[in-house]
Amino acid sequence: MKKLKTEIGGVFKMSIHLLQKGRIGVVLAASVLIIIPAKAQDNVKKGAEVYEGTCIACHGENGKGEFPGVPDFTSSKGPLAKTDTVLLDHIIDGFQSPGSDMEMPALGGNEELKKQDIINVLAYIRKTFKVKK
Template sequence: MEIYEANCAACHGSDGTGSISGIPDLTQVAGFKRGRDSDSELFRHIKHVKNGLKTPKSPLAMPAKGGNPNLTEQEIIEVLKYMREKFTNE
């Protein structure tokens, strides 16, 4: 998906495994698949976190909207759907 590739893949990798050391692997339980975060919670993190979302073991914080202030709510929803389908088979 173009939106993921343009806004997320630089850090999370095209395959979701994390292209930078310490970036969460979205294909693993400890990453995107962790299950405790609903899509609405993930949406909130992607859209609203002003100082970035930083997991304890990550060296970098994810900037709001993946660093793209022009990312729309619909595009965030599409990215979440794409990530669920591609990385978790949910």
């Protein structure tokens, strides 16, 4: 039993040694690869809560808009053709296009929302409302 313990200890020490010898880079890279998609997933999930809490009233469950003047997220000529930078600005500061019937209120009218919530909800919108080609 004592011998086994020493052997296990030896293997352990060897692993540590390998880690210190540059293997740590490989291990880190592998963890990053696992963590990044998990985080992106998380953003979409949190974004769904923001959408359902604040945006759905105007933009609707299907993203096509509940009122005249609310754009259709699924249209190829719709807002999702714009870049994330532009859309984040428009969601955070509010937006009204020329001649439109209705404005997009800053933060969808919910002042509690933080920038990360907006990043999350945009990730959710992009993932959920596929633009028709």
